[in-house]
Amino acid sequence: MGIAIAVGVQVMAGRLLGLGVGPGDPELLTLKALRLLKAAPVIAFPCLGDSPSFARAIVSDYLSGDQREIAINVPLGGHGGTDAAYTSAAAEIATALDGGDDVAVLCEGDAFLYGSFMYLWSRLSDRYGCEIVPGVSSLLAGPARLARPLAAGNDIVTILPAPLDDAVLAARLADADSAVIMKLGRHLPRIHRLLARLGLEGRSHYIERATLPNEICQPLNALGPAPAPYFSMIVVGRREDAPR
Amino acid sequence: MGIAIAVGVQVMAGRLLGLGVGPGDPELLTLKALRLLKAAPVIAFPCLGDSPSFARAIVSDYLSGDQREIAINVPLGGHGGTDAAYTSAAAEIATALDGGDDVAVLCEGDAFLYGSFMYLWSRLSDRYGCEIVPGVSSLLAGPARLARPLAAGNDIVTILPAPLDDAVLAARLADADSAVIMKLGRHLPRIHRLLARLGLEGRSHYIERATLPNEICQPLNALGPAPAPYFSMIVVGRREDAPR
Structure with missing residues (x-):
């Protein structure tokens, strides 16, 4: 054998x-x-x-x-x-x-x-x-480009995907110290209306294509009612009276 | 003149x-x-x-x-x-x-x-x-080192500073898809008890000095009741049944 x-x-x-x-x-x-x-x-x-x-x-x-x-x-x-x-x-x-x-x-x-x-x-x-x-998320690049701090002290930060229902978003935004709404795309006009209704438009800034040459940054209340690219977000900034 | x-x-x-x-x-x-x-x-x-x-x-x-x-x-x-x-x-x-x-x-x-x-x-x-x-925050380095995704699909992520009161933390954790509790330090034993009481201990992982040679990563339920360094955090991970 x-x-x-x-x-x-x-x-x-x-x-x-x-x-x-x-x-x-x-x-x-x-x-x-x-x-x-x-x-x-x-x-x-x-x-x-x-x-x-x-x-x-x-x-x-x-x-x-x-x-x-x-x-x-x-x-x-x-x-x-x-x-x-x-x-x-x-x-x-x-x-x-x-x-x-x-x-x-x-x-x-x-x-x-x-x-x-x-x-x-x-x-x-x-x-x-x-x-x-790990990498630099637009979650952090957005506030950097907007020159608006995202969180200080004991702020709670809430990260919200835009496709969620208005009722869910409204509940979370009601008690948010600061919030970032991601994945805007076609949801932007609806989210814009929601933030206006909640009295949060004045604290909100819009940014698309953060850190790219064709980046757009502006206060939300200066933005027209157009849809946005997927890579765009809204930062609902800290209350002016928030503790430091 | x-x-x-x-x-x-x-x-x-x-x-x-x-x-x-x-x-x-x-x-x-x-x-x-x-x-x-x-x-x-x-x-x-x-x-x-x-x-x-x-x-x-x-x-x-x-x-x-x-x-x-x-x-x-x-x-x-x-x-x-x-x-x-x-x-x-x-x-x-x-x-x-x-x-x-x-x-x-x-x-x-x-x-x-x-x-x-x-x-x-x-x-x-x-x-x-x-x-x-913008830089790589430990918010993102922690989940990377734990090899646990922080958010997928339409998950809401809540970032919570440990010094907040138990009642505030409990309310935010109750409906969190995933959460990151930062700035633990001397608050760790209290936060650990809170997460156990809320039934979230099994979904929680502890990490200190993320990405450094002396990094410590472990499931929260394997952790003793000691305080932690300031640069430590707990990641309350996504529910196993969370939609993808």
Whole structure:
């Protein structure tokens, strides 16, 4: 009888890296995100609909051209299609990780604050080593660009997604020291009316594309009734009489 | 009659820069904060009591040694002394700005989210050009290090300072999708009891000195009843059944 000998090379799996790339200005990447981005043989990034990837655009000057790129094509609207897109992207990323390559997933702002990275992370983090590099969220870039402090002393800050119902938003805004309303998009006219009705318009500022060359910053009461891009927000600032 | 001629050199005032230097890991500085830090002839940073400055320690490897340093000596406790400390520091910074030098104020985390920079900003921003560079707050670094997403979909996030009364905290925690309790320090044992009473202990994780070599991360129910350093927080994570 012969002896069967299995000959093989054990490949150590790569790591899944969630890199926060900041709100838009490429200089708002952290040193750590830049280092890991440059070292990763594979990068992945979301593309909404047929638009070019915003996350990839932020870091484009830092890419050597030698990295393999995985575009995660997220359809606009339609939750079923979204799930399928992340499942398909997770499978493609898993293949790269199994081959021993680290995969850097580019995340607008911060990976764990409303980041789509979570949908990959929930599919892959039980099987692969992961590292999350926190980034500068627009939550913080907005107040910086508006030159309006977000919280001092014992202020409570409430972060509210605009798609929520008026009743939910009104209840939370009623007792907010300061609040940030994110993901405005088509909800802006409704949110604007709500803030006016609650007497909060005077404390509110609007900002879109924070830190980009085409950034717009203005008091909410100077804003016309137009919809906004997805990457826009309203900061309901601290009360003037708030304790310091 | 002679003509009096005034000869003088008009000096353009320097700019006040509020640089978020991140939660502790020096690699979590942004490229922009690093560039402005290196170019500033004067840096300023808070020192609590007699302790060395944490903000300065974060960036110490990036300092040339040629910069003038202004230490803002903030007394522990005692609001009157604190006000006087910022007033005195603001005057010293104003002198540097008047001389044409930019002054980079180092801010742990982000300058406008509970940053002491605000106390300088409120004293100087009406007279000098300012720029705020947003930074990675521990608000975002904590969840990254805990490997626990902070918010997805339409989650509402509530940021709560630990010194608030139990009744206030309990009301806000009752309907929070996720919450971050900051500035724990001596309040930790009380907050721990409160979260246990509210049935939230199982969803809560504790982290101190996030991203530093001596970082501690653990589930809240594994934590003993000791006080915590000021730079510690509890993340009350998303409900397991939260919609994605």
